Amino acid sequence: GQQVMQIPQYQHVQEGEDFTTYCNSSTTLSNIQWYKQRPGGHPVFLIQLVKSGEVKKQKRLTFQFGEAKKNSSLHITATQTTDVGTYFCAGPSLNSGGSNYKLTFGKGTLLTVNP
Amino acid sequence: DVKVTQSSRYLVKRTGEKVFLECVQDMDHENMFWYRQDPGLGLRLIYFSYDVKMKEKGDIPEGYSVSREKKERFSLILESASTNQTSMYLCASSPRDGYNSPLHFGNGTRLTVT
Numbered sequence: 001g002q003q004v005m006q007i008p009q010y011q012h013v014q015e016g017e018d019f020t021t022y023c024n025s026s027t028t029l030s031n032i033q034w035y036k037q038r039p040g041g042h043p044v045f046l047i048q049l050v051k052s053g054e055v056k057k058q059k060r061l062t063f064q065f066g067e068a069k070k071n072s073s074l075h076i077t078a079t080q081t082t083d084v085g086t087y088f089c090a091g092p093s094l095n096s097g098g099s100n101y102k103l104t105f106g107k108g109t110l111l112t113v114n115p
Numbered sequence: 116d117v118k119v120t121q122s123s124r125y126l127v128k129r130t131g132e133k134v135f136l137e138c139v140q141d142m143d144h145e146n147m148f149w150y151r152q153d154p155g156l157g158l159r160l161i162y163f164s165y166d167v168k169m170k171e172k173g174d175i176p177e178g179y180s181v182s183r184e185k186k187e188r189f190s191l192i193l194e195s196a197s198t199n200q201t202s203m204y205l206c207a208s209s210p211r212d213g214y215n216s217p218l219h220f221g222n223g224t225r226l227t228v229t
């Protein structure tokens with residue numbers, strides 16, 4: 001079945017450094033979503049990318065969708081301690097019965113920030 | 116704001132017990148999902164439902180069943196709990212075309228099976 005791979009698994013940075021997490025799918029995606037989960041919290045939707053080559057920004061966060069719609073990245077400029085958490089990408093895939101779509105999540109990247 | 120409420124934040128059960136995890140959403144969403152989250156494994160889909168009384172297996176349905184008798188409520192059932200089902204369980208909902216819409220997650224239920 002379709003797989004969504006995310007790297008790195010962990011990233012520790014000094015406050016003020018940049019951070020990037022990468023997401024790769026084994027199949028072409030109609031869209032990709034990004035979520036953030038704070039420690040002890042639940043995943044919260046950040047953004048959805050739909051178009052090939054799309055770039056979206058949210059303050060210090062930049063999201064990209066690859067031209068082939070099989071990969072995506074999230075880049076954080078000048079990290080802050082409030083950025084700590086696990087970042088997940090997720091893409092749609094057909095369920096085993098082939099009749100319905102579901103979201104498949106990457107395993108996430110845990111970001112820790114040293115103040 | 117969408118609210119997804121899971122009935123328990125923490126739950127401790129014994130091996131062999133039947134366990135019910137309840138989830139309620141207040142936004143009239145068609146789609147509801149149950150995921151489990153384990154360190155290093157990310158979020159894995161157990162079951163989902165696109166309509167009342169409808170259910171579909173996700174990636175790891177073994178040992179679980181679900182019930183959706185009303186649109187707003189989606190229950191996860193562990194027929195006979197085992198220690199390998201100790202995990203964080205997350206319920207989520209989304210409007211129609213769920214794969215194209217953001218998921219709204221509940222706060223999670225941390226289940227420990229002893």
